[in-house]
Amino acid sequence: MTKRPGLAERSDPTGPRIGSVDLMVRIGPLTLLNPVLTASGTFGYGDEYAHVVDLGTLGGVITKTVTVKPRPGNPPTRIAETPAGMLNSIGLENVGLERFRREKLPKLRELGAAVVASLGGETPRELARLMEALGDEPGIGGFEINFSCPNVSKGGARYWAVPRRLERTLLMLRPLTRRALIAKLSPDVTSVADLAKACEQGGADAVTAVNTFVGMSVDLDHVRNRLNRSTGGLSGPAIKPLALARCWEAAAAVAIPVIGSGGIMSGRDALEFIGVGAAAVQVGTLSFVRPRGAGEVLDEMVAWLVERGVRRLDDWRGSLAPRPDEACAPRPSRGTLAERLRPRRR
Amino acid sequence: MSALALQENAARALAWRQVTARVARHQDYGAGHRWLDLVLPAVAPRPLAGQFVQLLLEAPSPVLLPRPMSVAAAATRGDRLVLGFLYAPVGSGTRTLAALEPGDHVEVLSPLGRGYPLEIKGTPVLVAGGRGVAPLLFAADALARSGRRCEFFFGARDRGRLVGLEEARRRLDRMGSRLHLATDDGSRGFHGTVMDLLDRVALRLPQPLVIHACGPHSMLKAVARWGTGHGVPAYVAMESIMACGTGVCRGCPLPRSSQARAAYGRSGDGVPPSLLGNRDYAMCCTEGPVFAAEDLDWERVE
Numbered sequence: 001m002t003k004r005p006g007l008a009e010r011s012d013p014t015g016p017r018i019g020s021v022d023l024m025v026r027i028g029p030l031t032l033l034n035p036v037l038t039a040s041g042t043f044g045y046g047d048e049y050a051h052v053v054d055l056g057t058l059g060g061v062i063t064k065t066v067t068v069k070p071r072p073g074n075p076p077t078r079i080a081e082t083p084a085g086m087l088n089s090i091g092l093e094n095v096g097l098e099r100f101r102r103e104k105l106p107k108l109r110e111l112g113a114a115v116v117a118s119l120g121g122e123t124p125r126e127l128a129r130l131m132e133a134l135g136d137e138p139g140i141g142g143f144e145i146n147f148s149c150p151n152v153s154k155g156g157a158r159y160w161a162v163p164r165r166l167e168r169t170l171l172m173l174r175p176l177t178r179r180a181l182i183a184k185l186s187p188d189v190t191s192v193a194d195l196a197k198a199c200e201q202g203g204a205d206a207v208t209a210v211n212t213f214v215g216m217s218v219d220l221d222h223v224r225n226r227l228n229r230s231t232g233g234l235s236g237p238a239i240k241p242l243a244l245a246r247c248w249e250a251a252a253a254v255a256i257p258v259i260g261s262g263g264i265m266s267g268r269d270a271l272e273f274i275g276v277g278a279a280a281v282q283v284g285t286l287s288f289v290r291p292r293g294a295g296e297v298l299d300e301m302v303a304w305l306v307e308r309g310v311r312r313l314d315d316w317r318g319s320l321a322p323r324p325d326e327a328c329a330p331r332p333s334r335g336t337l338a339e340r341l342r343p344r345r346r
Numbered sequence: 347m348s349a350l351a352l353q354e355n356a357a358r359a360l361a362w363r364q365v366t367a368r369v370a371r372h373q374d375y376g377a378g379h380r381w382l383d384l385v386l387p388a389v390a391p392r393p394l395a396g397q398f399v400q401l402l403l404e405a406p407s408p409v410l411l412p413r414p415m416s417v418a419a420a421a422t423r424g425d426r427l428v429l430g431f432l433y434a435p436v437g438s439g440t441r442t443l444a445a446l447e448p449g450d451h452v453e454v455l456s457p458l459g460r461g462y463p464l465e466i467k468g469t470p471v472l473v474a475g476g477r478g479v480a481p482l483l484f485a486a487d488a489l490a491r492s493g494r495r496c497e498f499f500f501g502a503r504d505r506g507r508l509v510g511l512e513e514a515r516r517r518l519d520r521m522g523s524r525l526h527l528a529t530d531d532g533s534r535g536f537h538g539t540v541m542d543l544l545d546r547v548a549l550r551l552p553q554p555l556v557i558h559a560c561g562p563h564s565m566l567k568a569v570a571r572w573g574t575g576h577g578v579p580a581y582v583a584m585e586s587i588m589a590c591g592t593g594v595c596r597g598c599p600l601p602r603s604s605q606a607r608a609a610y611g612r613s614g615d616g617v618p619p620s621l622l623g624n625r626d627y628a629m630c631c632t633e634g635p636v637f638a639a640e641d642l643d644w645e646r647v648e
């Protein structure tokens with residue numbers, strides 16, 4: 001299959017109009033063909049889906065968080081479905097640095113997609129070790145540091161929810177790679193904005209807002225917790241409004257790009273995140289429901305933009321949350337894009 | 347498992363597709379169970395006995411995630427695949443499924459996991475508990491097609507819960523296979539559990555035996571214990587709560603036995619290792635749902 005270029009051609013003769021949209025996104029040194037990435041822990045290492053998804057059409061694939069040592073993960077039960085969402089308590093099960101390098105890295109180089117490796121650590125030192133080992137490896141376009149896992153007893157979301165710790169850690173990691181450095185934040189904090197600012201200070205190229213929300217589910221009939229560790233991370237449509245607010249808050253606080261994540265199930269959802277200021281988005285739980293979901297999100301998004309005559313995604317970005325920054329400032333002459341697109345009242 | 351079977355499994359691990367299926371037949375099947383026939387475009391390979399699918403209800407649906415379901419029958423009709431399912435409406439997902447009518451659509455992720463190693467030599471002893479009969483109906487069919495007889499043990503709480511009994515009988519009659527029934531209350535067949543029954547008649551069956559079982563985990567635990575005690579290999583179809591069904595979410599772990607932990611990593615089988623479990627846990631959706639009973643730690647299975 002051919003790769004989709006940054007300019008996604010849409011030529012549906014039955015559609016309202018033929019057009020194209022510039023979807024290119026820059027995250028520091030990393031250029032993405034389009035803004036739709038698959039979220040860490042929900043798309044394996046990409047090759048598991050390669051037979052059903054044309055990976056080259058995605059903006060990028062973020063791999064399962066890797067830690068220095070392999071982790072067996074938490075005991076069962078690890079999943080509980082909740083209204084419009086799911087709780088997970090996987091516990092960062094992963095193959096560890098050694099096997100990641102040996103078995104996964106060669107495959108990642110052949111995926112035909114931009115690859116962002118997710119790294120997790122219990123201490124700044126552990127993250128530095130991972131970055132020393134992987135920072136210059138060809139085939140990895142960027143690193144997303146998982147500062148936000150809710151399901152581990154050490155080095156989880158709570159440990160990293162300290163602005164100064166984040167800033168210092170990123171300052172330590174920054175010199176170890178020339179690739180994109182992305183910090184993934186937890187929503188369960190007093191101020192996502194403060195954490196995002198700390199990441200910016202520490203030299204991150206972008207922040208991801210947000211990881212799962214801590215949640216709990218009990219089985220009243222059997223009088224027990226549904227998950228092994230009592231709490232888990234909530235994802236899916238249930239968290240979208242919460243994630244959207246956190247994403248907007250982060251985007252308003254920093255000048256670096258913000259990658260939106262949380263409950264994105266359609267192209268319209270993705271457009272909402274980009275509308276409040278996200279540079280790109282991640283699709284997580286949707287992949288479990290529809291393995292081709294990320295591609296469908298992209299197609300729907302493009303169709304919506306084309307229908308409204310928006311030719312550059314940058315024009316739409318931030319339209320729903322103008323901020324005093326040149327790229328997204330409202331254009332006084334024509335009104336904001338959101339105003340132009342709004343249907344007229346009678 | 348033979349080297350060939352391992353190879354085939356490896357190739358099959360990444361052969362699943364998600365397709366839209368049409369409900370062709372949907373009817374009551376006794377004791378509150380339902381039988382569902384789905385017609386799929388044959389872009390995905392035909393499942394093997396013991397493999398499962400993920401059924402996703404079309405929007406608007408009261409549930410988010412797809413529901414795992416064993417394949418109870420499979421037939422090819424031209425360029426279509428007809429898959430049969432036997433299920434119990436127990437919660438909001440399966441109850442909504444139960445309301446679908448012929449002509450309605452569902453999304454199907456198929457085929458998933460690994461099936462029963464029916465090619466193993468010996469008399470196949472199929473042991474079914476309650477609705478666990480579903481994949482074994484398929485197994486009985488597959489054995490009959492390859493001209494092999496089997497011994498089919500079927501147990502339930504009472505006679506009403508021997509769901510699909512007539513279906514089982516039809517499939518077994520073709521090869522002259524035998525049906526052995528047990529009910530906890532003695533309302534049909536042997537009075538006791540299906541394992542008590544097997545224990546009684548096992549010596550009279552043509553040796554050696556190979557067990558293929560499905561049912562509640564408590565029954566499968568008894569199967570595992572019996573198999574170990576009598577030196578009979580046993581393969582059991584397990585269940586776990588699942589999200590993806592394809593090995594990426596890591597949500598469906600089952601604890602490995604110490605023996606399986608020790609052997610872990612020694613026999614790579616071509617499947618991307620990240621799809622399988624780790625040293626401590628096997629993933630039910632990719633390594634299973636059918637496991638060699640000795641590979642699981644039954645003290646820790648829930």
Ligand SMILES: Cc1cc2nc3c(=O)[nH]c(=O)nc-3n(C[C@H](O)[C@H](O)[C@H](O)COP(=O)(O)OP(=O)(O)OC[C@H]3O[C@@H](n4cnc5c(N)ncnc54)[C@H](O)[C@@H]3O)c2cc1C
Nearest residue numbers: 081414415416432433434437438439440480585586587635
């Ligand atoms: C490999 C496999 C094969 C299966 N084959 C069959 C079959 O042939 N016939 C049949 O009737 N049932 C089968 N099941 C069980 C079936 O998937 C559950 O009954 C169903 O998911 C319940 O969904 P619900 O929405 O109706 O119930 P709810 O109670 O509303 O479900 C809530 C959550 O729990 C999960 N869940 C509940 N019970 C089970 C269970 N026993 N196993 C796994 N997840 C569960 C659901 O997936 C869901 O995420 C199988 C399960 C697995 C894993």
Ligand SMILES: Cc1cc2nc3c(=O)[nH]c(=O)nc-3n(C[C@H](O)[C@H](O)[C@H](O)COP(=O)(O)O)c2cc1C
Nearest residue numbers: 039040041065088146211235236262263264284285
């Ligand atoms: C089963 C599961 C496993 C996850 N594993 C990881 C992980 O290893 N690292 C990480 O940074 N995020 C992980 N996440 C979080 C997702 O990447 C994503 O940020 C979150 O699920 C919210 O997006 P969604 O609602 O689209 O799923 C996981 C989520 C789920 C549901």
Ligand code: FES
Nearest residue numbers: 591593595596631
């Ligand atoms: S259900 Fe996702 S790994 Fe098994």
